[in-house]
Amino acid sequence: MSRDFHLPGRSPVIAREGMAATSHPLATMAAVEALRAGGSAADAAVAASAVLCVVEPHSTGIGGDCFCLVAQPDKPVWGYNGSGRAGAKASTEALLEQGMHEIGMSIHAVTVPGAIDAWAEILKAHGRFGLDRALAPAIAYAEGGFPVAARVASDWAGHVARLKNDPGASKHYLFNGRAPAQGDVIRFPVLAATLKTIAAKGPRAFYEGEIADDMAATVAARGSFLTAEDFARHRGEQAAPIATSYRGLDLIELPPNGQGVTALVLLNILENFDLAALDPLGPERFHIVLEAARMAFAVRDTHVADPACMRASVPTLLDKAFAKKLAGKIDRSRRVALPDVAAPGGDTIYLSVVDRDHMAVSFINSLYSGFGVGICTEKTGIMLTNRGACFVLDPAHPNTFGADKRPMHTIIPALGMRNGRCEMSFGVMGAHYQPMGQVQIVLNMLDYGMDVQQAIDAPRAFFEGAQTLVERGMPAATVEGLRARGHTVAVRASPWGGAQTIRIDWDRGVLIAGSDARKDGCAMGY
Numbered sequence: 001m002s003r004d005f006h007l008p009g010r011s012p013v014i015a016r017e018g019m020a021a022t023s024h025p026l027a028t029m030a031a032v033e034a035l036r037a038g039g040s041a042a043d044a045a046v047a048a049s050a051v052l053c054v055v056e057p058h059s060t061g062i063g064g065d066c067f068c069l070v071a072q073p074d075k076p077v078w079g080y081n082g083s084g085r086a087g088a089k090a091s092t093e094a095l096l097e098q099g100m101h102e103i104g105m106s107i108h109a110v111t112v113p114g115a116i117d118a119w120a121e122i123l124k125a126h127g128r129f130g131l132d133r134a135l136a137p138a139i140a141y142a143e144g145g146f147p148v149a150a151r152v153a154s155d156w157a158g159h160v161a162r163l164k165n166d167p168g169a170s171k172h173y174l175f176n177g178r179a180p181a182q183g184d185v186i187r188f189p190v191l192a193a194t195l196k197t198i199a200a201k202g203p204r205a206f207y208e209g210e211i212a213d214d215m216a217a218t219v220a221a222r223g224s225f226l227t228a229e230d231f232a233r234h235r236g237e238q239a240a241p242i243a244t245s246y247r248g249l250d251l252i253e254l255p256p257n258g259q260g261v262t263a264l265v266l267l268n269i270l271e272n273f274d275l276a277a278l279d280p281l282g283p284e285r286f287h288i289v290l291e292a293a294r295m296a297f298a299v300r301d302t303h304v305a306d307p308a309c310m311r312a313s314v315p316t317l318l319d320k321a322f323a324k325k326l327a328g329k330i331d332r333s334r335r336v337a338l339p340d341v342a343a344p345g346g347d348t349i350y351l352s353v354v355d356r357d358h359m360a361v362s363f364i365n366s367l368y369s370g371f372g373v374g375i376c377t378e379k380t381g382i383m384l385t386n387r388g389a390c391f392v393l394d395p396a397h398p399n400t401f402g403a404d405k406r407p408m409h410t411i412i413p414a415l416g417m418r419n420g421r422c423e424m425s426f427g428v429m430g431a432h433y434q435p436m437g438q439v440q441i442v443l444n445m446l447d448y449g450m451d452v453q454q455a456i457d458a459p460r461a462f463f464e465g466a467q468t469l470v471e472r473g474m475p476a477a478t479v480e481g482l483r484a485r486g487h488t489v490a491v492r493a494s495p496w497g498g499a500q501t502i503r504i505d506w507d508r509g510v511l512i513a514g515s516d517a518r519k520d521g522c523a524m525g526y
Contacts (some may be wrong), residue, residue: 001450012453012512015525019511020044021500022351023059023429023521024149027051030137031353032524034129041355042070042126043134045363046119050138050195052349052365054188055146057173058155059347059429062194062206063382064367066118067254069241069413070126071360071422077415078125079254082118082236083406084111084387087225092393092401102393103401107222109373109386111407112234115365120203121236126359132199139199142192145185149520153182155347159370168218168376169383190381208232214379222375242314244268247446249423252415256304260412261317263435266296267442268323280448283481284332286461289443290468290487291330293436294338305399306406335486348411350427352502354511360425360504362413368431414438422504430497433462437497452501453514460496471495
């Protein structure tokens with residue numbers, strides 16, 4: 001599909017030597033500078049992520065988790081699971097005895113942060129620079145200051161009440177009791193000092209010693225099961241990717257405890273429909289995809305957990321015959337009674353980098369909800385994740401809260417491979433929406449011929465419980481068509497997620513990238 005240049009929009013960014021796409025211009029610039037200095041895509045990705053932990057602090061931070069996929073020509077895809085665990089003393093039974101029915105925003109939502117360990121391991125395996133060099137741009141912004149971007153300022157303002165409830169969060173992330181406005185220049189001197197310590201001493205300085213003790217003391221004072229020993233024992237792990245095929249493209253995901261399998265199940269279901277024959281913005285396309293998504297998410301919520309605790313194998317969940325049976329349950333004329341899944345909001349950063357050697361890095365880093373659990377360490381300036389909110393308090397469920405367990409995780413980087421070569425590195429932010437967002441981009445490009453930017457820009461729909469929530473860009477006729485098929489439709493207050501995509505055009509030797517206008521970021525190449 002060619003772009004109509006009469007209308008507002010972005011063209012894809014096209015370059016030859018290297019490309020980066022992130023949700024903030026300063027992070028994209030840091031990635032490109034790393035590439036031009038001779039760094040690999042891995043060096044650039046970690047540098048960009050660290051910058052985002054400073055300039056987009058509600059979405060991500062060093063107190064969160066990280067997942068990564070790396071594709072290189074003629075090598076197997078490499079994956080890393082950088083998610084943290086609950087403490088060794090964690091117990092569903094103990095919380096049930098306290099009268100709790102869900103973890104929610106309680107202190108038990110805090111898990112050990114996995115990001116710093118993941119960054120170091122990614123650099124060790126695929127980088128040319130050390131962690132100290134990768135952290136330098138982030139340290140410079142935290143220490144010297146940076147101007148607050150428009151979307152960041154808007155989101156930040158919505159979290160003031162939560163931040164005021166915590167001494168550390170109020171101290172480090174509010175300014176005279178307020179969120180910063182667009183264009184305000186702010187600094188994080190305490191976070192800068194923490195980053196300097198990690199840069200000088202390495203990742204174990206985050207998990208052992210003064211920084212870890214500060215995190216452990218902060219959560220212990222509020223009743224957490226986590227201890228300093230839990231932080232010291234943390235290690236992420238390499239993870240063999242999982243995949244399914246759709247119209248000749250192999251979609252690559254990380255295995256559980258991530259929810260990437262949800263996107264694969266969803267594509268397997270949709271493969272049974274001739275979506276290309278439908279209007280890409282019409283009600284039938286969105287009805288079929290929404291119904292298929294409700295089934296895929298029901299599969300996720302039944303089965304996905306820490307892999308050590310899962311009862312259904314990933315190959316069983318990805319069986320094409322299983323997907324065909326699910327597809328047969330879809331009524332093209334009306335919404336049917338299927339299990340619903342709650343979809344609480346979340347903030348995350350996703351970025352993609354490809355270097356001159358065609359190493360593609362699909363990289364995601366998150367605190368889960370905006371500013372995580374809303375608790376910040378006073379001495380070290382670290383916002384803590386609330387990823388443990390994804391646990392359930394059902395002793396019979398594989399994803400129940402428990403000792404040393406990793407929760408079902410929403411953040412999922414993705415790759416698209418064709419004939420053994422990486423064709424696209426992409427991902428979509430937005431908590432539970434991410435599998436739906438990834439699938440929408442795949443459908444838009446493969447079934448409807450959209451370029452990377454058009455595929456990102458197209459209007460989105462998803463569900464929260466019994467409601468179907470659409471963006472304001474959804475055509476009115478499509479909204480009415482969904483209502484006629486039994487959907488309870490409302491316009492969502494904020495858009496669904498954000499995305500970055502880099503496509504490798506092997507025949508012409510160029511990199512083609514798009515970045516989501518729903519965020520502040522951009523794609524840049526050279």
